[in-house]
Amino acid sequence: MSTKALRKEEEDNLLRRADDLCRQNNLRLTPIRERVYRELVQSGGPVGAYDLVDRLSSEKKRLAPVTIYRALDFLRDAGLVHRLATQNSYVISHGQPDVNAMKIMFVDSKTGETIEVHSTEVAEAVKKAAEQAGFKSVSPFMEVEGEIAQ
Amino acid sequence: MSTKALRKEEEDNLLRRADDLCRQNNLRLTPIRERVYRELVQSGGPVGAYDLVDRLSSEKKRLAPVTIYRALDFLRDAGLVHRLATQNSYVISHGQPDVNAMKIMFVDSKTGETIEVHSTEVAEAVKKAAEQAGFKSVSPFMEVEGEIAQ
DNA sequence: ATATGATACGTTAAAACATATCATATGCAG
């Protein structure tokens, strides 16, 4: 089985998962929202909002930026998409909501490529540091820049 | 001794430290760069670039945004200032370059208030996670959003 | 004395990113 086929299966899984999640929470995964999500899934990495505008626009119909931002907001609220603040870009959230883990997005400084890792160890260490800082709760998402080996 | 006096001493220390650092590395802490750094020190928290434009402009002379951005770039390259990507703002880096520690900026989701904590525990846990992700090196700076207790 | 190089700053403009506003459409509950 080719890696392409594997990828395709994974894509379909993610799409189904998103669909189910929305159905179960009475959220409407409208066509535009689904197209944005699908584009992020297929890209395999972070994509900027204006990139999404380009990719989802056709000759006859150009989407307005605000349309994309609204879809992104919906997907983020649903927990399906993360915003990468350091990159001004958006990336799918994969992995089940492992509630005790820190979701770390490692971002390659050069290419912008990202890899998501979930770690309870980091979550605990950060929680300890947060208490030290007088913070009672912290986001389960972090972004760390670095360099990919090779 | 009043807290105000204490604060003033701390400010002077930071200014001196910055001055020394630049001198030792043949970096030129010019008047504009020093004013930007001083403003960040005195503000006691993160400040946006356009805020700095306003604060450092006078009736007769209005600084251009790019002037501030250039000063900020210099200060960041020198390791004196951090950019907070989630806030589009800039904040002084205090604490000696504790090379083995992760410098965590906790950002209050509501007010934008920040507290910096250095943690070797977090650094180690993140390093482990990074290896898992195929990252050979990671930035010693992180930003974590959360809520301050009270 | 004059030329060259290096760095910082001024000025202008544009790119890149994000939101506001109001009109229209669409789905859905009563």
Added chain:
DNA sequence: CTGCATATGATATGTTTTAACGTATCATAT
């Protein structure tokens, strides 16, 4: 069917950051 909430279209604007080009200043070389 009707009315209401929600989603999208269309347009404009706001915000943040960088690009491009020129000038000023000072040091060093010719």
